[in-house]
Amino acid sequence: MLLKLNLGRPIHALVSWHLKTSCNITRPIHTASVVLFWERDPKGGYLRDKPKYPTTQLIRDGLKELKDEIRLWKDEVTEHFECDPILAFRPGETDIIWQFNDPASLERWVTTSDSDHNEGYSTCDLSLSKGGKGLFTGTLSTQTPKDGRVKKAGYCNMRSMRPRKSFKRDAYFDWRMYSHIVLRVRGDGRSYMLNITTMGYFDIMWNDIYTYALFTRGGPYWQLSKIPFSKFFLTSKGRIQDKQNAIPLDKVTNIGITAVDKINGPFHLEIDYIGLEFDPTHKEEFAYEMYTMPKYLVGV
Amino acid sequence: MIRIFENRDIHRRGHVEFIYAALRHMEVFGVHKDLEVYKSLIDVLPKGKFIPTNIFQAEFQHYPKQQQCIIDLLEQMEDNGVMPDPEMESLLINIFGKRGHPVRKYWRMMYWMPKFKNISPWPLPNPVPNDSFELAKMAIQRISSLDLQTKITVYQASELPDSIDDTWIVSAQSPVQKELLDAHPHDVSIFVEGAFRVWLRTASVSYFILRADPRPKPKPPPSDMDDVGNLRIPFFEMPSPGQELMKPPSVHEQEDGTIFAVCATGTSSRDSLLSWIRCLEADGNTALAEIPILFTLKSPLGEVVPISDTGESSEDKNITSGTDKLDS
Numbered sequence: 001m002l003l004k005l006n007l008g009r010p011i012h013a014l015v016s017w018h019l020k021t022s023c024n025i026t027r028p029i030h031t032a033s034v035v036l037f038w039e040r041d042p043k044g045g046y047l048r049d050k051p052k053y054p055t056t057q058l059i060r061d062g063l064k065e066l067k068d069e070i071r072l073w074k075d076e077v078t079e080h081f082e083c084d085p086i087l088a089f090r091p092g093e094t095d096i097i098w099q100f101n102d103p104a105s106l107e108r109w110v111t112t113s114d115s116d117h118n119e120g121y122s123t124c125d126l127s128l129s130k131g132g133k134g135l136f137t138g139t140l141s142t143q144t145p146k147d148g149r150v151k152k153a154g155y156c157n158m159r160s161m162r163p164r165k166s167f168k169r170d171a172y173f174d175w176r177m178y179s180h181i182v183l184r185v186r187g188d189g190r191s192y193m194l195n196i197t198t199m200g201y202f203d204i205m206w207n208d209i210y211t212y213a214l215f216t217r218g219g220p221y222w223q224l225s226k227i228p229f230s231k232f233f234l235t236s237k238g239r240i241q242d243k244q245n246a247i248p249l250d251k252v253t254n255i256g257i258t259a260v261d262k263i264n265g266p267f268h269l270e271i272d273y274i275g276l277e278f279d280p281t282h283k284e285e286f287a288y289e290m291y292t293m294p295k296y297l298v299g300v
Numbered sequence: 301m302i303r304i305f306e307n308r309d310i311h312r313r314g315h316v317e318f319i320y321a322a323l324r325h326m327e328v329f330g331v332h333k334d335l336e337v338y339k340s341l342i343d344v345l346p347k348g349k350f351i352p353t354n355i356f357q358a359e360f361q362h363y364p365k366q367q368q369c370i371i372d373l374l375e376q377m378e379d380n381g382v383m384p385d386p387e388m389e390s391l392l393i394n395i396f397g398k399r400g401h402p403v404r405k406y407w408r409m410m411y412w413m414p415k416f417k418n419i420s421p422w423p424l425p426n427p428v429p430n431d432s433f434e435l436a437k438m439a440i441q442r443i444s445s446l447d448l449q450t451k452i453t454v455y456q457a458s459e460l461p462d463s464i465d466d467t468w469i470v471s472a473q474s475p476v477q478k479e480l481l482d483a484h485p486h487d488v489s490i491f492v493e494g495a496f497r498v499w500l501r502t503a504s505v506s507y508f509i510l511r512a513d514p515r516p517k518p519k520p521p522p523s524d525m526d527d528v529g530n531l532r533i534p535f536f537e538m539p540s541p542g543q544e545l546m547k548p549p550s551v552h553e554q555e556d557g558t559i560f561a562v563c564a565t566g567t568s569s570r571d572s573l574l575s576w577i578r579c580l581e582a583d584g585n586t587a588l589a590e591i592p593i594l595f596t597l598k599s600p601l602g603e604v605v606p607i608s609d610t611g612e613s614s615e616d617k618n619i620t621s622g623t624d625k626l627d628s
Contacts, residue, residue: 218498219443
């Protein structure tokens with residue numbers, strides 16, 4: 001634990017070591033093999049029981065995917081030779097990245113909640129509302145299962161799929177030209193967490209999530225939330241980090257909305273679109289002041 | 301309780317166990333949001349004994365059980381939204397020294413918590429009041445805050461003749477909405493929909509809306525783009541009477557309907573909604589006398605909280621605290 005402290009992201013190791021480690025272990029049988037120096041897989045052990053398929057079947061399934069992948073690759077090559085990237089980002093215009101208007105648009109999102117791994121009783125669902133918009137609903141419950149392992153519960157989360165290139169290669173969103181994220185939502189008065197994941201290459205960067213709050217007014221009217229990227233702060237595994245920096249907008253992998261406000265009951269968030277905007281008048285790079293602290297006092 | 305513990309033994313052993321036990325039961329006693337209680341819990345620990353004397357002790361958690369215990373206490377404060385004060389800092393420094401891990405945790409909390417305390421654009425008192433009438437007023441004010449001209453009126457159903465429920469009705473309507481309602485065609489029905497739920501911190505309030513289906517947008521007359529026989533020269537042209545003008549839609553005209561008014565009533569019953577409509581009619585919306593009004597429990601705006609004529613169901617504590625139950 002203390003060596004991890006010197007390696008990098010320390011506070012969760014220090015502040016609630018009990019909570020975090022206990023949450024990461026999904027199966028009691030694996031308790032002996034908690035690795036403190038490195039992380040075994042990006043899912044924190046949650047997909048350990050994923051079924052393993054025989055190699056022949058994997059090859060057969062992989063060949064089926066080949067056709068689509070080659071088509072993607074062809075498009076990429078064409079785009080490369082056309083060499084016509086967007087260069088003009090007009091201020092005041094919202095470029096919509098995710099529009100929730102048909103069932104196909106919902107397939108690019110994954111919902112998770114603590115009941116997925118028997119770590120709580122919250123449930124959630126992303127569907128289309130009667131008005132044809134995305135609807136993130138569910139019930140939040142902070143009740144913990146009495147298994148002596150889970151200390152806290154109560155989250156529902158929706159997360160976009162990671163962008164990728166052909167042949168299942170990972171890609172990133174490049175949002176460096178934008179300054180704001182714009183959401184058109186209709187909520188229920190609760191506040192939600194807005195997460196932008198910038199999953200890095202090394203294991204200490206796997207859980208880098210930049211977070212800010214999304215407040216909703218509630219009521220029958222739609223609201224337009226325009227949040228500057230400079231306000232997002234770095235968290236890792238739910239802990240605000242000591243060493244902060246502005247979000248690297250060329251390394252964005254996912255975006256998510258989480259309901260975790262510790263209020264038991266149903267929640268209801270309707271989403272029209274999530275977009276990006278370039279506002280040249282917004283000069284702030286990072287909203288949080290960075291004090292120089294005495295040596296070795298905060299995250300090294 | 302803490303005083304009893306302090307006076308029990310001069311050696312005062314078992315701090316950690318005592319603090320953990322106290323933390324577990326704080327919510328039962330209703331003191332989980334009380335800063336003074338947390339401070340007096342920390343005060344149980346002896347001063348000076350846990351201060352490290354060299355760098356190795358400082359970095360390797362001198363007295364780890366005690367430090368972790370206080371870190372957990374601070375964590376619980378954080379979870380309950382209790383912000384520490386400078387007195388707690390001096391207390392922690394006296395117990396664990398300047399480099400103690402609880403002190404570091406305190407500094408982190410004092411860096412971040414004030415930053416997020418007041419960022420909500422719709423601020424609410426903390427804790428929100430228990431009175432359902434105050435809650436309803438706050439909720440309606442919050443919902444209608446996007447139109448600054450909105451007037452919030454409180455009607456008493458008992459003032460109307462033949463009303464069954466004697467309850468209050470908090471209603472919000474802006475002049476724009478009144479104009480929209482006046483302009484509404486008298487043969488097209490409008491709907492009273494609800495109840496929808498709005499959360500004010502831990503309390504939820506049920507509200508109802510008066511809504512009409514969206515007005516169809518005027519379509520431009522069909523024109524043949526390939527026909528060049530009738531080219532317009534727009535230099536000396538005055539706006540012709542054939543051109544259609546349209547008011548820009550107000551915030552109340554959304555794609556899923558026009559909202560004429562919002563209300564919350566004390567009983568959330570159908571009779572109180574009827575009283576609401578009659579109050580609105582008496583309050584300058586004369587068109588309501590002629591427009592057919594449908595009371596629906598379904599809405600395209602989203603999921604509704606089922607209501608019965610006896611008032612709210614009492615399955616959820618939060619909801620019942622939000623709206624009064626009918627004393628039936």
